[in-house]
Amino acid sequence: MSNSLAAAVLTPPDLTEAIRAVRALLAVADLDRAEVDFEAVIHSPQVLRRVQDVLPGGFEWWAFGETAEGSSKAGDDPAACLPIRLFEWGRPLDRAEPFIAALAGTAAAVRWDLNGWPEVPEAGLEAVSQKYAYLTLTVNSRDLCQDEPSQDHTVHVHTSRGDDGGRVEWLAACVGSTPTGRVEMAFL
Template sequence: MSNSDAAAVLTTPVLTEALRAVRTLLAVADIRGAEVDLEAIIHSPEVVGRVKEVLPGLQWWAVGGKEKGSSEAGDDPVACLPIKVFDWCRPLDRAEPFIAALADSAAAVRWDLDAWPEVPEAGLDAVSQKFAHLTLSVNSRDLFQDEPSQDHTVYVHTRGGAAHTARVAWLAACIGSTPTGRVESSSL
């Protein structure tokens, strides 16, 4: 396992604006073999029902720990609320239905990309899959749903260093934004 630097390039209270930014960045990236990882903390039976429709075979466990309930044990998620959802390696087309099912639940949706492109005019080499990720934190100010909020933040992941700073600025400019200055370490 390794870490990447996740730099916030947009924070907005408008989910559609955050999704527009994500779609723009996905259009820039190489996504031929990309997957999406979905995480959330769910408090509501209604949201559990909607998320289970989007993600059959949902993987989850009680916020209090697996011993308090889990999909592994065959427990009823509604009886174990609040629950943490960790559903990884899904096709890209699952991301937006998952986000739509969340209501006000805090979540992180991470796209594992094949690469960020080479940008010769900016002096940037292509960035391989290991460091090419995009995360949308929904109803949360951080990558891990520790800071619930009514905002949504778009993060781009790259490897650290000067090239990271230039890549983040270039990606932010692609969505008409500038880096917010917030950088978090993310284990991949």
């Protein structure tokens, strides 16, 4: 893994539109050995129960807040430690949409770790390996770390720092959009 740049290509108010864009981008990506990662701060017992149903077998978490204590590593009960920050890596792709549905307004990031972005000769783009092939949907947030809560959702495509923007423009066009201009470093 390596750090990448995450460029926002779409920020719709409708979650259904954001998911439709993610599906379109997944349709052009190489999904061989792809997996999905999750990050969220969960405040309510109801959301926690729904997320636990979606991610059977548990997930990594720790209590969230300056004086908070408790973690999955310590074997604590997450319901007794709310709010908690959840991190989970390497889940099958079919867990992404159920996880998003379980959130009920909770800010989160869902990142698809892809095997690659395709070569696009007509756009002068070479194939991109798994090292820089990621797609992130921030739900109820505009940034990767959920520091900017919002009522909308942002689709980010990842590229290398050396990318001239051509890949981002091409991927944005795949979902009928143009890059928004928001780019942030993604620490992977």
